[in-house]
Amino acid sequence: QKEVEQDPGPLSVPEGAIVSLNCTYSNSAFQYFMWYRQYSRKGPELLMYTYSSGNKEDGRFTAQVDKSSKYISLFIRDSQPSDSATYLCAAKTSYDKVIFGPGTSLSVIP
Amino acid sequence: EADIYQTPRYLVIGTGKKITLECSQTMGHDKMYWYQQDPGMELHLIHYSYGVNSTEKGDLSSESTVSRIRTEHFPLTLESARPSHTSQYLCASAVGDTQYFGPGTRLTVL
Numbered sequence: 001q002k003e004v005e006q007d008p009g010p011l012s013v014p015e016g017a018i019v020s021l022n023c024t025y026s027n028s029a030f031q032y033f034m035w036y037r038q039y040s041r042k043g044p045e046l047l048m049y050t051y052s053s054g055n056k057e058d059g060r061f062t063a064q065v066d067k068s069s070k071y072i073s074l075f076i077r078d079s080q081p082s083d084s085a086t087y088l089c090a091a092k093t094s095y096d097k098v099i100f101g102p103g104t105s106l107s108v109i110p
Numbered sequence: 111e112a113d114i115y116q117t118p119r120y121l122v123i124g125t126g127k128k129i130t131l132e133c134s135q136t137m138g139h140d141k142m143y144w145y146q147q148d149p150g151m152e153l154h155l156i157h158y159s160y161g162v163n164s165t166e167k168g169d170l171s172s173e174s175t176v177s178r179i180r181t182e183h184f185p186l187t188l189e190s191a192r193p194s195h196t197s198q199y200l201c202a203s204a205v206g207d208t209q210y211f212g213p214g215t216r217l218t219v220l
Contacts, residue, residue: 008150032207043114043200043211044153088153092207097168100145100153 003027004091006101015110019076023089023101026070030091030099033065035074038086038103047087048074079108113137116201116212123191124220131186131215133201141204142184146170146197147214153200159184191219 004025013019021035032051036044048063050056056063064073072089086103113136123129135142140161145153155168159178173195174188184203188195196219202209 002152004152034207041213043202043213044209045211046208049208097155097158098207098209102150102152 001026002101003099004089004101006089006104008102008104010105010107012107012109013079015079015081015108017079017108019074019079019083019106019108021074021076021087021089021104021106023072024070025072025091025099027091027093027099028067028070029093031094032092033063033072034090034092034098035061035063035072036088036090036100038088040085044088081108081110083108114201114203114210114212116199116215118215119213120216120218122218122220125190125192127191127219129188129191129217131188131199131201131217133184133186133212134182135184135203135210135212136182137203137205137210138181139203139205139210140181142178143202143204143209144168144174144176144184144186145200145202146172147200148197157186191217193219195219 035048037047038044053067060077062075088103089101092098117132142159144157154170156172157176159165199215201212
């Protein structure tokens with residue numbers, strides 16, 4: 001079983017829609033959770049970083065962690081064509097390296 | 111925007127050639143990483159370094175080697191390239207848990 005899993009998509013939504021991207025993980029020792037955005041032919045860039053359970057909001061983006069169900073979500077409000085990218089979730093323990101999911105490909109159609 | 115550079119961006123070579131993928135960062139980060147990324151798959155850590163003269167193998171078995179003689183430079187070398195080495199190679203540097211990725215090198219071995 002992979003430690004971090006994501007539905008690879010592709011996910012296609014109309015501009016302005018609310019997007020929900022999800023990950024599950026298996027290691028209950030994970031405490032730090034991240035979302036990276038990767039545009040085509042570019043390296044990933046950190047979008048959100050959260051510690052333990054709860055919500056974190058940054059502009060149109062909200063990251064949500066539910067440790068009881070080992071579930072990580074990223075919500076994008078008022079989605080824009082510029083949000084079209086692959087979104088990678090990632091997690092780590094307090095002492096080990098970052099483990100990445102395979103990414104979900106998102107297309108926002110004008 | 112992070113200052114981390116990778117060269118070449120694209121490389122097509124024949125089997126058996128020796129190649130070196132370059133990675134440089136100007137942020138003074140001690141931690142640096144090399145990942146392999148295939149379409150629809152998670153990033154696989156192949157090498158990492160926590161400082162000068164410190165290098166470790168990652169979770170993915172790799173026939174490559176790395177060196178860290180200077181803080182800003184973390185080259186990856188393949189002594190004899192094979193078609194199975196065809197992939198995208200991403201370099202990253204980090205401060206804390208935040209990783210900054212380069213644009214990647216797309217390697218094709220014929």
